[in-house]
Amino acid sequence: MxxxxxxxxxxxxxxxxxxxLQIETRSRVxxxxxTDQIQKLIEKSGVSSGQCHxxxxxxxxxxxxxxNYDPGLRKDIDDFLKKLAPAxxxxxxxxxxxxxxxxxxLIGPSKTLLIDGGRLVLGQWQGVHFCEFDGPRxxxxxxxxxxx
Amino acid sequence: MxxxxxxxxxxxxxxxxxxxLQIETRSRVxxxxxTDQIQKLIEKSGVSSGQCHxxxxxxxxxxxxxxNYDPGLRKDIDDFLKKLAPAxxxxxxxxxxxxxxxxxxLIGPSKTLLIDGGRLVLGQWQGVHFCEFDGPRxxxxxxxxxxx
Amino acid sequence: MxxxxxxxxxxxxxxxxxxxLQIETRSRVxxxxxTDQIQKLIEKSGVSSGQCHxxxxxxxxxxxxxxNYDPGLRKDIDDFLKKLAPAxxxxxxxxxxxxxxxxxxLIGPSKTLLIDGGRLVLGQWQGVHFCEFDGPRxxxxxxxxxxx
Numbered sequence: 022m023x024x025x026x027x028x029x030x031x032x033x034x035x036x037x038x039x040x041x042l043q044i045e046t047r048s049r050v051x052x053x054x055x056t057d058q059i060q061k062l063i064e065k066s067g068v069s070s071g072q073c074h075x076x077x078x079x080x081x082x083x084x085x086x087x088x089n090y091d092p093g094l095r096k097d098i099d100d101f102l103k104k105l106a107p108a109x110x111x112x113x114x115x116x117x118x119x120x121x122x123x124x125x126x127l128i129g130p131s132k133t134l135l136i137d138g139g140r141l142v143l144g145q146w147q148g149v150h151f152c153e154f155d156g157p158r159x160x161x162x163x164x165x166x167x168x169x
Numbered sequence: 170m171x172x173x174x175x176x177x178x179x180x181x182x183x184x185x186x187x188x189x190l191q192i193e194t195r196s197r198v199x200x201x202x203x204t205d206q207i208q209k210l211i212e213k214s215g216v217s218s219g220q221c222h223x224x225x226x227x228x229x230x231x232x233x234x235x236x237n238y239d240p241g242l243r244k245d246i247d248d249f250l251k252k253l254a255p256a257x258x259x260x261x262x263x264x265x266x267x268x269x270x271x272x273x274x275l276i277g278p279s280k281t282l283l284i285d286g287g288r289l290v291l292g293q294w295q296g297v298h299f300c301e302f303d304g305p306r307x308x309x310x311x312x313x314x315x316x317x
Numbered sequence: 318m319x320x321x322x323x324x325x326x327x328x329x330x331x332x333x334x335x336x337x338l339q340i341e342t343r344s345r346v347x348x349x350x351x352t353d354q355i356q357k358l359i360e361k362s363g364v365s366s367g368q369c370h371x372x373x374x375x376x377x378x379x380x381x382x383x384x385n386y387d388p389g390l391r392k393d394i395d396d397f398l399k400k401l402a403p404a405x406x407x408x409x410x411x412x413x414x415x416x417x418x419x420x421x422x423l424i425g426p427s428k429t430l431l432i433d434g435g436r437l438v439l440g441q442w443q444g445v446h447f448c449e450f451d452g453p454r455x456x457x458x459x460x461x462x463x464x465x
Contacts, residue, residue: 037367070185072222072315078438079440080440097261097267097271113392114393116387126383130382131382144227147278165431169315234425234427236418242409249419253401280425280427282427283370285335294376295376
């Protein structure tokens with residue numbers, strides 16, 4: 022192993038890094054497309070091939086990957102989750118946001134994405150969405166970029 | 170560090186790779202066991218210890234890990250998801266496949282598996298399933314194998 | 318690259334390891350906080366920065382990340398899942414635990430967490446829960462700790 026090869030390996034390893042995104046939501050429920058923000062972090066990291074873990078450190082928010090083209094679909098997702106976990110039901114958890122916890126649990130707090138050629142591997146219609154279920158609030162999203 | 174140790178490390182790192190599977194579905198909803206196909210990719214990669222991320226670049230398909238033994242259970246999962254997201258409901262998203270998006274969101278587009286001793290770490294009854302919710306179609310599945 | 322740098326890199330790589338947790342549940346449905354047990358494995362591994370994949374090799378159990386403070390919320394999650402997948406419904410899968418499979422599918426068999434400064438990256442209210450849906454039983458949880 023030459024000095025140069027050693028240095029290259031170290032640089033790739035150093036490419037693994039934890040970033041934070043700050044998100045400000047404006048209504049109780051909101052689906053915010055954060056695909057471009059994540060893509061910019063990948064470019065900043067210089068990682069061309071690896072994984073990208075997106076994690077929400079909140080219990081009434083979630084990360085969703087699905088179509089980001091038709092705003093009608095966001096309304097459908099909202100209605101669908103409201104039907105499954107109605108805000109008005111009688112819950113033991115009496116903070117008034119139990120429905121938000123249940124929705125967050127169904128969608129999940131994290132998603133793992135892949136990086137290839139310096140870009141997120143996503144289908145033509147796919148986008149990464151931050152889901153607010155108990156806003157408006159200031160929220161954090163953790164983005165871990167892992168180099169191969 | 171000897172030359173040999175350096176080479177071994179480089180080989181392991183090189184083991185991290187992105188593969189693609191092509192899947193052809195034959196009905197609108199289908200649960201297809203892809204465990205063996207993923208296991209074969211792991212053998213091809215030569216990775217004995219690491220992670221395996223399975224990702225679907227589609228918005229009306231998903232990856233599910235559960236029992237792959239009883240075909241009755243697949244029927245139950247299908248009925249269950251149909252009850253939660255009926256095809257006939259009035260949706261804003263008017264492509265006629267909104268139920269497929271909602272089902273895909275509930276199951277999720279990706280799963281992370283572990284590799285140990287050159288094999289997927291799975292329980293006795295577990296299998297990895299590609300879920301088609303808007304077929305029949307030709308579909309892609311991305312399989313990222315990451316060496317320790 | 319000096320010998321020392323090479324050794325440091327090797328040590329970090331060696332930090333990636335697969336651990337097992339044994340869990341004993343005492344009722345049919347149980348949400349057991351395993352955050353501290355996972356944190357202890359991270360300390361044992363010596364990994365200060367990386368990922369932590371938690372995986373359940375069972376088809377009627379799951380891993381959930383949400384609030385671990387209010388026991389009332391656990392009751393709400395239990396009621397919520399019972400409403401979506403009632404135990405008494407007519408199912409094809411006749412082991413008498415089809416509801417448990419469906420709940421496990423909704424919550425999912427794995428979660429990916431991040432490690433920073435030797436600790437799990439979690440929000441103030443977040444905890445990692447093992448979900449038993451067909452207990453009481455002895456269960457395994459796989460914990461893969463991956464060093465950057």
